Amino acid sequence: MIRSGHLIYKVKGLRQAVKEWEEKGFVVEYGRRKKPNNALIYFSQGPYIELLENTGIPVIAKIIAKLFGRPKNLERFFYWDECEEGWQGLCIEKDSGDLDEEVKFLAKRGIKGLLLNNLKRIDTKNRELRYRCFFPHGTSFPFLMTYFSIDPKPQNFTHPNGIKGINKIVFKISSAQAKILKVLVQDQTLEILEDENENGIVEVIFN
Numbered sequence: 001m002i003r004s005g006h007l008i009y010k011v012k013g014l015r016q017a018v019k020e021w022e023e024k025g026f027v028v029e030y031g032r033r034k035k036p037n038n039a040l041i042y043f044s045q046g047p048y049i050e051l052l053e054n055t056g057i058p059v060i061a062k063i064i065a066k067l068f069g070r071p072k073n074l075e076r077f078f079y080w081d082e083c084e085e086g087w088q089g090l091c092i093e094k095d096s097g098d099l100d101e102e103v104k105f106l107a108k109r110g111i112k113g114l115l116l117n118n119l120k121r122i123d124t125k126n127r128e129l130r131y132r133c134f135f136p137h138g139t140s141f142p143f144l145m146t147y148f149s150i151d152p153k154p155q156n157f158t159h160p161n162g163i164k165g166i167n168k169i170v171f172k173i174s175s176a177q178a179k180i181l182k183v184l185v186q187d188q189t190l191e192i193l194e195d196e197n198e199n200g201i202v203e204v205i206f207n
Contacts, residue, residue: 002102003187004047004169005093005145006040007201010085014039014053021051025161033124042153043165046189052088055080072137073114079139087201090142090171092185099134099144102184109180111136113143123152140199141177163206170203 011017018028018039028051030036037056041049055077062078065071070078080088094102103115113136120130130149136142158164172195173181181192193202 001186002092002094002144002184004166004185004190005091005147006048006050007087007166007169007204008080008089008091009049009051010080010083010088011051011053012085014051017051017053025163026159027157030124032122040152041159042157043159043163044153044155044157046165047091047093047169048153049166052080057081073135075137076135076139076143087204089139090169090201091145092142092181092190094144094146096147099132099146102144103134105184106134106136106141106180111141111177111180113137125152127152140173142171142181165207166204167207168203168205169201170205172198172200172202174199 009017014030014036018030021028021041026041029040029042031038031040031050037052037054039051041051057074057077061074065074065078076089098117099115103113106112113134116133116135118130119133120128122128127150129152132146134144166189168191169189170191170193172193174196175194178192178194185192
């Protein structure tokens with residue numbers, strides 16, 4: 001089953017952003033102990049939030065991109081490094097297994113991209129989280145991810161501000177891609193609107 005997985009909230013300064021979200025009453029966890037480039041706001045159920053400062057693209061890759069143009073496989077990562085603060089990405093998430101079937105499904109409909117099968121991260125609680133990702137070319141279609149090998153979410157948790165989770169995500173995308181997305185995703189949390197001129201997350205409603 002595929003559902004909304006997490007939301008990318010781009011920030012310019014990670015430590016300042018963490019402080020600001022904590023002041024709003026959220027519990028925030030850095031992605032890793034040393035030199036983190038992101039932080040997570042987990043909920044017991046449903047999608048979570050990733051505060052992203054940068055993607056960690058190597059400097060040499062950026063130099064090559066300036067000389068020869070940006071490769072399609074890295075286009076989304078360059079966008080995340082350069083875009084404005086705010087909601088800038090949506091991940092749709094598969095419960096378990098690989099993403100081969102979904103990648104083939106998208107390829108038949110003209111959506112190709114970068115498949116990464118052996119990703120892992122050691123979090124601040126020393127848990128090794130393994131997962132897979134598929135990043136479609138461009139920035140409009142959500143990226144796909146399998147759920148972590150270990151569940152990092154707290155159980156029966158309510159943030160100090162009283163928020164228990166995300167109740168609704170309103171997401172705009174072109175008509176053609178909306179039809180594809182609606183076939184992939186089975187999730188009442190995600191409201192997909194068709195719009196030829198605007199793309200991305202337009203509203204997040206908390207529970």
